[in-house]
Amino acid sequence: MTAITSVRGRRVWDSRGNPTLEVDVILEDGSLGRAIAPAGASRGTREAVDLRDGGSNLRGMDVAQALESINKTIAPELVGLSANNQSAVDDRLLELDPSPIKETLGGNAMVATSLAVLHAGAASAKKPLWRHVADLYDQTPSIPLPEIQIFGGGAHAGRRVDIQDFMIMVPGAQSFDEVLEITNEVYFAAGDIMASKGRLAGVADEGGWWPVFDSNEEALETLVKAIEKAGEKPGARVAISLDIAASEFGQNGKYRLALEDKAMDSAELIDLLGNWIDTYPIVSIEDPVGEDDTDGMIEFTKRFGERVQIIGDDYLVTNANLVEAANADRACNAVLIKVNQAGTVSEAVDAFAAAKKSDWGAIVSARSGETEDVSISHLATGLGCGQLKVGSFTRSERMVKWNECLRIQEQLGSGTFAAGSALKGTWWGKKH
Known part of the structure; x- marks a missing residue:
C-alpha cells in the first residue's frame, strides 16, 4: 500500500x-x-x-x-x-x-x-511528519531552540555589512512560545533604534532589518541595545549568535571586510572574533573562517570551543564524511543541517548522525530563498537535534515554520522544549 x-x-x-x-x-x-x-x-x-x-x-x-x-x-x-x-x-x-x-x-x-x-x-x-521522522530514525523528538535573525547581512543584504547574520537565541525560555514573544520584543526594539537614528531601510532576504551601519561591530552594539530595550539582560535569558559566512569575503586564509576597507589574515580575523566573544554575550558562531581554511578552523576551535558553539556550514556542507574528518581534526563542534545542501533526506540524516556520534551540536536550517514548506520544522523536532535556524521574525516563508513548531509543541507538550540544553557545552550552558 x-x-x-x-x-x-x-x-x-x-x-x-x-x-x-x-x-x-x-x-x-x-x-x-x-x-x-x-x-x-x-x-x-x-x-x-x-x-x-x-x-x-x-x-x-x-x-x-x-x-x-x-x-x-x-x-x-x-x-x-x-x-x-x-x-x-x-x-x-x-x-x-x-x-x-x-x-x-x-x-x-x-x-x-x-x-x-x-x-x-x-x-x-x-502520522505527523515529526513523528514519522522520529520513528524512522529511532530518535527522541523534542521542540528545538530557535536561532532568529535580527539583522541580515552578507549575501542576504547586498553585502551591506560583511557578517551575514546577527541573531539571538533565548536558551533561558521555558517554551517555544516564550522564545517567540521575547524575539518579537527584541526585533521591534531593534527597528525602533534604527528608526530613531534615521536608518530604518527595510528588511533583508530572510526578514531581518536591513543593515545600515558604519561598521560590523556597530550591528553588535545595536543588537545589545535592542535586547536591553526589550527589557532583557544580555547574556541572561537572551544570547547572541553570529553567522560570519567567512567564505563570502575571503579565501586562502586572506580576508577583507569591505565595509571597513580592512584586510586581514586568518589569525587577525580569529583575534577580531575573539574580541567580540570577550565583549558581547555571543554563544554561537557559524563559519568563523573560510571553507578552505582548515588550519584557521582548528585554531578557532582550540581557542574558543569550550566557550561557544562553533558551527560548520560551508565548511561541512551537511556531509557526514566532512563531519567525521572535522571531528578528528578538532575543527568545529556543531554542524548545520541543510537537506538541500546534501541533496537527499538520508544524506542529511547521516550528517546529523555523525554529529551526534561525535557529541556535537546540530542545527537544522532553512535557506535564504524559502517557501511555505514546513519540512524542516518537523525534521528538527523528529530528529531531536535541539536547534532550528529559519531566518528572522517576519515574512511568511519564515513565520510559517515558527508557527508550525507552535502546533507541534501542542502535540508534544512544552516539557519537550530543548531550551538551554541545546547549548550545554557553551559558557551559557555551564553558567546555567
Whole structure:
C-alpha cells in the first residue's frame, strides 16, 4: 500500500520571486506527499548544485532542466518503491546521479523529490511528519531552540555589512512560545533604534532589518541595545549568535571586510572574533573562517570551543564524511543541517548522525530563498537535534515554520522544549 505510483514535479516560486521546484508523490493507498526545494544565496562550493537553465529567460534562473529531471528521469525509476523505505528511495536517486554535487539531475530536483517521499510515508502511516521522522530514525523528538535573525547581512543584504547574520537565541525560555514573544520584543526594539537614528531601510532576504551601519561591530552594539530595550539582560535569558559566512569575503586564509576597507589574515580575523566573544554575550558562531581554511578552523576551535558553539556550514556542507574528518581534526563542534545542501533526506540524516556520534551540536536550517514548506520544522523536532535556524521574525516563508513548531509543541507538550540544553557545552550552558 506504500508503493509509489506517481511522481510529478512542477515549477513554483520562492520568497525571492525566483522559480523553484515542487514535487508531488502519490502512493498506492492514495496518500500524497508534497515538498518544495529551497535555494541558498551563500553557498558552499561542495554542496549540491541548484540546477538552473542559464540564458536570458528569468535572468537565467529558470528550472526547466531540473523539472525535466523529475518528470522524465526520476519519476519512472521511483514507481514501485516503498515510501516507507526512505533510504532505498534516496539510494536510487543517488544511482541516477552519482556526481558528488548532484550536477546531472540537480540537487533541487533531488531534494524536492526526497522530501516529498518522506511526507508521503508519513501521510500513509497517518502520522505527523515529526513523528514519522522520529520513528524512522529511532530518535527522541523534542521542540528545538530557535536561532532568529535580527539583522541580515552578507549575501542576504547586498553585502551591506560583511557578517551575514546577527541573531539571538533565548536558551533561558521555558517554551517555544516564550522564545517567540521575547524575539518579537527584541526585533521591534531593534527597528525602533534604527528608526530613531534615521536608518530604518527595510528588511533583508530572510526578514531581518536591513543593515545600515558604519561598521560590523556597530550591528553588535545595536543588537545589545535592542535586547536591553526589550527589557532583557544580555547574556541572561537572551544570547547572541553570529553567522560570519567567512567564505563570502575571503579565501586562502586572506580576508577583507569591505565595509571597513580592512584586510586581514586568518589569525587577525580569529583575534577580531575573539574580541567580540570577550565583549558581547555571543554563544554561537557559524563559519568563523573560510571553507578552505582548515588550519584557521582548528585554531578557532582550540581557542574558543569550550566557550561557544562553533558551527560548520560551508565548511561541512551537511556531509557526514566532512563531519567525521572535522571531528578528528578538532575543527568545529556543531554542524548545520541543510537537506538541500546534501541533496537527499538520508544524506542529511547521516550528517546529523555523525554529529551526534561525535557529541556535537546540530542545527537544522532553512535557506535564504524559502517557501511555505514546513519540512524542516518537523525534521528538527523528529530528529531531536535541539536547534532550528529559519531566518528572522517576519515574512511568511519564515513565520510559517515558527508557527508550525507552535502546533507541534501542542502535540508534544512544552516539557519537550530543548531550551538551554541545546547549548550545554557553551559558557551559557555551564553558567546555567
